[in-house]
Amino acid sequence: MVVLIGIQLFVIALFTLLGWAIRYKKVYELISGYAARSEEEKEELIRNGYPQKNGSLLLLTALGMLLLLPLALTHFRFTMEVQFGFMLIFLMGGMIYLSKYEVPRKRRRSYWISSILMAAVFALIGGITFIGYQKNELIVSKDSFQITGMYGDKWDKGKIETVELLDEMPEVTWKINGFGLSKKAKGVFKVKDYGRSLLFIKKESSYIYVKVKNQHLFINGGSPEETRLWYEELAD
Incomplete structure (x- = not known):
């Protein structure tokens, strides 16, 4: 949470500085x-007000993000999605709107480039989000176990060093390479006291920790009952 708030404050400060420099300096x-x-x-x-309005757009984006920042201190589950969703929509929508202040001969081209870019970005984000929210399954066989889906892999069951059922997830301090939202985390993250770890989790009441071949894995199922069943299969 502290890292997330720090990133948001940095983005707000950056947009404020750039907007102020463009608009007022x-x-x-x-x-x-x-x-x-x-x-x-x-x-x-300058006569059309195009550069001035670019500065205002950045300042308004920073203000909107600042107003949404207190959500990070509440129990609202979609804080990150709302904050960065606002940033993308407001900024990219603003760029489309600012096309009307371009020089006339470039106005139409600017409008279509901004619109296509916005559509492409949201299509990409939507696709990644859809894939990321697909459930990972744990498949345990006699000699191996496999985690399906994004970032999944297969491991030798005989090389498992530790299997633990945890009531709480250790603090995730940083995303290295993965998919991380308020309710889900998949990929490589830094976890306090564990270091570099591979996560396949959503916010639930229990988690499975597996250490295999010097690799740290965290996974849970669609329910606490399914997570316990997976733990029993791995620990067997």
Whole structure:
């Protein structure tokens, strides 16, 4: 939670600094592609209010994220999704809106590029989210066990060093390479007292910890009952 709040504060501070520099200090070169434009285009953009509104967009995005920040201190389960969802929608939607302040001959192209980019980003995020939310299954055989789905793999059952059923998940301190949302975590994460670990978890009341071949694994099922059943199969 502390790491998440720290990341949000950094993004808010960055957007505020950039927005302030563009809007009030007129450092328009911070806007992508602005420095490469002709002097005539720059003057026309300034008359249209395009660079100024870019600065305002960043400031408003930072303000919106700041107003949503207290959600991280509540028990609301979708805090991260709401905060970063707002950031993406507001920023990318704002870029589409700002197309109307472009120079006339580039206005249409700017609108379509921004719209296509927004559609592509949300399609990609939607696809990753859909795949990430697919359930991982634990399949135990006589000589091996396998975790299916994203980041899944197969391990030699005879090389298991430890199997424990935990009532609480140890603190996850950092995502290295994986899919992490408020309710799910899949992939490689740093876990306090365990170090680099492979997670296949959602927020439940119990978790299975497995150490195999110097690798730390955490997994749980769709219910506490299923998690216990998986634990008994692994511990057998």
